Amino acid sequence: MTPPPRAARLTAPVPAAAxxxxxxxxxxxxxxxxxxxxxxxxxxxxxxxxxxxxxxxDPAAKTDLPAWCALKSxxxxxxxxxAAGWSFLVRRSY
Amino acid sequence: MAxxxxxxxxxxxxxxxxxxxxxxADGWADPARLHREGRRARLLLDQARESxxxxxxxxxxxxxxxxxxTQAVQLAVLGVVQARQSASRGPGHLVTSAVEHSSVLDAxxxxxxxxxxxxxxxxxxxxxxxxxxxxxxxxxxxxxxxxCLQTANHEVGxxxxxxxxxxxxxxxxxxxxxxxxxxxxxxxxxxxxxxLAASAHKWGGPAGVGLLxxxxxxxxxxxxxxxxxxxxxxxxxxxVPAVLAAAAALTxxxxxxxASGGALRALTSRLRAAVPELIGDTVVHGDPDDxxxxxxxxxxxxxxxxxxxxxxxxxGFSVSSGSACVSDTRQPSHVLAAMGVLTHGNVRVSLPxxxxxxxxxxxxxxxxxxxxxxxxxxxxxxxx
Numbered sequence: 001m002t003p004p005p006r007a008a009r010l011t012a013p014v015p016a017a018a019x020x021x022x023x024x025x026x027x028x029x030x031x032x033x034x035x036x037x038x039x040x041x042x043x044x045x046x047x048x049x050x051x052x053x054x055x056x057x058d059p060a061a062k063t064d065l066p067a068w069c070a071l072k073s074x075x076x077x078x079x080x081x082x083a084a085g086w087s088f089l090v091r092r093s094y
Numbered sequence: 095m096a097x098x099x100x101x102x103x104x105x106x107x108x109x110x111x112x113x114x115x116x117x118x119a120d121g122w123a124d125p126a127r128l129h130r131e132g133r134r135a136r137l138l139l140d141q142a143r144e145s146x147x148x149x150x151x152x153x154x155x156x157x158x159x160x161x162x163x164t165q166a167v168q169l170a171v172l173g174v175v176q177a178r179q180s181a182s183r184g185p186g187h188l189v190t191s192a193v194e195h196s197s198v199l200d201a202x203x204x205x206x207x208x209x210x211x212x213x214x215x216x217x218x219x220x221x222x223x224x225x226x227x228x229x230x231x232x233x234x235x236x237x238x239x240x241x242c243l244q245t246a247n248h249e250v251g252x253x254x255x256x257x258x259x260x261x262x263x264x265x266x267x268x269x270x271x272x273x274x275x276x277x278x279x280x281x282x283x284x285x286x287x288x289x290l291a292a293s294a295h296k297w298g299g300p301a302g303v304g305l306l307x308x309x310x311x312x313x314x315x316x317x318x319x320x321x322x323x324x325x326x327x328x329x330x331x332x333x334v335p336a337v338l339a340a341a342a343a344l345t346x347x348x349x350x351x352x353a354s355g356g357a358l359r360a361l362t363s364r365l366r367a368a369v370p371e372l373i374g375d376t377v378v379h380g381d382p383d384d385x386x387x388x389x390x391x392x393x394x395x396x397x398x399x400x401x402x403x404x405x406x407x408x409x410g411f412s413v414s415s416g417s418a419c420v421s422d423t424r425q426p427s428h429v430l431a432a433m434g435v436l437t438h439g440n441v442r443v444s445l446p447x448x449x450x451x452x453x454x455x456x457x458x459x460x461x462x463x464x465x466x467x468x469x470x471x472x473x474x475x476x477x478x
Contacts, residue, residue: 031398032418032419032426032438033397033398033438033472036395037396037473038476040395040396059418059425060418060425060438062431063426063430063431063436063437064426064436064438066434067434067435067437068395070434071377071395071436
């Protein structure tokens with residue numbers, strides 16, 4: 001498991017409604033398709049219904065994370081701005 | 095081995111090559127001069143203009159030759175906007191779809207920065223088709239100086255609802271710029287445009303020739319000092335031999351359209367069906383039916399687009415890609431991003447008129463192992 005302090009430090013303030021991810025994948029500094037590969041490799045590390053946060057700063061991730069979720073019928077929850085890059089929240093749906 | 099990047103440049107049509115060689119001998123002089131060499135060049139240029147205008151469905155005096163498709167787009171956008179801005183409408187407003195060629199988006203962005211023109215960029219669906227309702231709703235009668243829509247998308251091949259957009263624009267008295275670069279020579283030009291732009295190297299003419307057509311009654315003012323050439327629209331006189339070659343290629347493509355379009359459509363249909371069958375986690379983009387016959391674009395999950403293009407090149411296949419790592423700007427294709435589809439592992443196959451079923455089958459043989467190999471390499475590099 002990723003140590004929570006690092007994730008907490010990197011993630012922008014979470015809106016009150018957004019629950020805490022069960023797993024955070026740090027793909028900052030990685031070019032696409034690496035963030036997608038990391039997500040695909042690790043989505044089964046959480047329970048169905050749980051959330052994964054993917055931190056990435058490659059601009060292609062903004063299109064590719066939601067597109068991957070649509071292709072794989074996973075639930076894309078939201079994208080938040082970080083100081084550098086974005087945090088993408090995905091719910092494992094099956 | 096095959097060249098599959100006709101959407102970037104169609105190989106010079108044999109008729110264009112022949113016309114070019116003849117015209118280099120006969121049409122090299124300045125067509126504005128009154129001596130015999132000048133008159134001969136003028137005659138050839140006028141013939142080329144007549145034949146291209148006939149194929150586009152416009153009058154010869156509405157048509158000017160430019161030095162590129164990009165220059166045609168720039169003169170089209172700036173000329174209409176500046177003519178209408180000067181009629182005391184102020185900096186005004188421009189509407190464009192999100193999947194236009196970068197030359198259109200760059201011209202809009204330039205106007206926004208230089209003259210304060212407001213730009214509304216309207217969306218597309220997952221197939222890349224412009225949302226006609228959103229496009230129409232963005233038109234502001236009396237304020238919108240020009241609206242821009244392509245005939246077909248250059249990256250995914252989806253045809254755009256130009257005739258309907260033209261009717262909506264006409265109702266609101268907004269001039270419509272139609273960028274026909276992706277389809278000219280391959281499909282008839284849809285009716286209703288106010289200004290038209292196209293590029294000869296996309297239909298088998300030489301590079302360095304673009305088309306700018308301005309309909310009678312459309313307000314247009316030269317954005318650059320143009321002198322008396324090309325109906326006062328384009329600086330400098332055109333490359334007469336290249337223009338003749340472009341006209342010859344357009345004429346030939348138009349004549350061959352039914353035969354070659356049908357053959358190319360069968361080949362791209364084969365690719366559209368076979369690629370996702372042979373390679374797991376692959377998506378084919380664009381409209382399956384309402385599309386250009388020669389273009390097919392797909393994305394393979396978990397693949398680096400640059401590696402794919404490089405490996406295909408080594409295997410003898412020249413393709414292009416909208417993936418970020420292949421672009422000049424390191425940004426993913428704005429077309430794929432606007433469609434909301436996968437931008438990595440992207441390949442655009444665009445078939446020249448000479449593409450054969452054998453070359454398609456060979457491509458389908460080499461592609462799956464290349465994708466598998468690139469997937470392994472990317473994964474290994476990530477886990478090490």
